[in-house]
Amino acid sequence: MESSVGRVRSPEAAVKLLENRYKLVVDKRVVTLVYAAFLNGRPVLFEGPPGTGKTEIGEALLELWAGRKPFILPCSEGYDEYKVIGDFHPQMAMKHGFNEESFVPRPLLAALILDTGVLVDEIRRSSEEFQNMLLDIIDKRRIVVPEIRRVFKARGTGFQLIMTSNPEDIAQNELSDAFLRRVVRVRFDYPPRHVEERIVRLRTEEKPLLGAEVMEVIMRVVSRLRTSNISHKPGTSESVAWARMAQSIAALKGRDRVSLEDLAEAAEAVLVKRVDDEDVVREVLGEALNV
Ligand SMILES: Nc1ncnc2c1ncn2[C@@H]1O[C@H](COP(=O)(O)OP(=O)(O)O)[C@@H](O)[C@H]1O
Numbered sequence: 001m002e003s004s005v006g007r008v009r010s011p012e013a014a015v016k017l018l019e020n021r022y023k024l025v026v027d028k029r030v031v032t033l034v035y036a037a038f039l040n041g042r043p044v045l046f047e048g049p050p051g052t053g054k055t056e057i058g059e060a061l062l063e064l065w066a067g068r069k070p071f072i073l074p075c076s077e078g079y080d081e082y083k084v085i086g087d088f089h090p091q092m093a094m095k096h097g098f099n100e101e102s103f104v105p106r107p108l109l110a111a112l113i114l115d116t117g118v119l120v121d122e123i124r125r126s127s128e129e130f131q132n133m134l135l136d137i138i139d140k141r142r143i144v145v146p147e148i149r150r151v152f153k154a155r156g157t158g159f160q161l162i163m164t165s166n167p168e169d170i171a172q173n174e175l176s177d178a179f180l181r182r183v184v185r186v187r188f189d190y191p192p193r194h195v196e197e198r199i200v201r202l203r204t205e206e207k208p209l210l211g212a213e214v215m216e217v218i219m220r221v222v223s224r225l226r227t228s229n230i231s232h233k234p235g236t237s238e239s240v241a242w243a244r245m246a247q248s249i250a251a252l253k254g255r256d257r258v259s260l261e262d263l264a265e266a267a268e269a270v271l272v273k274r275v276d277d278e279d280v281v282r283e284v285l286g287e288a289l290n291v
């Protein structure tokens with residue numbers, strides 16, 4: 001595991017690195033809040049709509065804080081302690097017996113041992129027992145493994161949790177009151193237009209270049225779609241994906257500037273996620289592109 005980055009514990013320095021190294025635009029208040037939570041040993045919950053940078057920003061902040069890559073746990077209903085804490089390796093156990101030598105640490109235990117962070121992605125997809133287990137571990141900063149009669153204790157301050165969740169996704173579990181009481185909640189939303197433009201610029205720095213007119217259309221379309229009644233509203237991730245697709249289309253045509261035509265060519269492929277949304281997306285596009 002690389003530990004090349006070094007810990008960054010000043011919010012100002014972190015904001016600069018987030019932009020330069022990770023191409024992420026993050027408000028200093030968010031970084032300060034997250035760092036304050038870590039100093040208090042409290043887990044952080046990033047809540048907001050899809051495509052607002054929760055996962056990438058969480059991963060980057062954990063890496064900056066610990067100076068090491070975090071572990072990522074994409075949640076699912078079927079998660080249990082064997083999958084996240086550890087389990088015996090069958091062949092090793094046959095050979096050496098059920099002891100520490102044949103015990104394989106999984107992400108949560110590995111993170112505690114290595115003193116690095118864990119990003120728990122889409123926490124609402126996990127069970128309440130799993131959520132309580134996480135909180136208990138981060139509270140006590142130790143993991144008990146009865147199978148090998150050992151207690152692992154966190155050595156430093158690098159072991160921290162950031163969880164992400166999308167509260168608008170009705171298919172997912174509710175988070176319990178006990179859970180919400182213990183986490184520090186950071187709300188994510190679509191950024192103000194000038195910030196979103198900066199993000200798209202930052203992520204489309206190489207050629208073919210995006211002119212002001214193309215940027216204007218992207219911003220107008222995504223903002224209209226966010227207030228429409230389509231089921232999959234575009235996040236910042238879609239603005240970026242749309243711009244980059246148009247860039248690639250322009251490049252494939254051998255041009256060094258992105259035209260509105262390139263933008264139109266990429267539009268539906270990026271913005272329509274469900275057939276039911278097609279008509280509304282087409283209408284908004286038609287208005288913005290005058291086609
Ligand atoms: N603040 C931001 N700075 C830079 N890129 C962003 C930002 N917010 C969203 N993005 C774009 O969205 C993508 C990341 O979205 P992601 O972390 O998966 O969002 P979420 O987890 O909220 O669904 C990035 O690759 C980038 O294109």
Ligand SMILES: [Mg+2]
Binds near residue numbers: 054055056121164
């Ligand atoms: Mg995510």
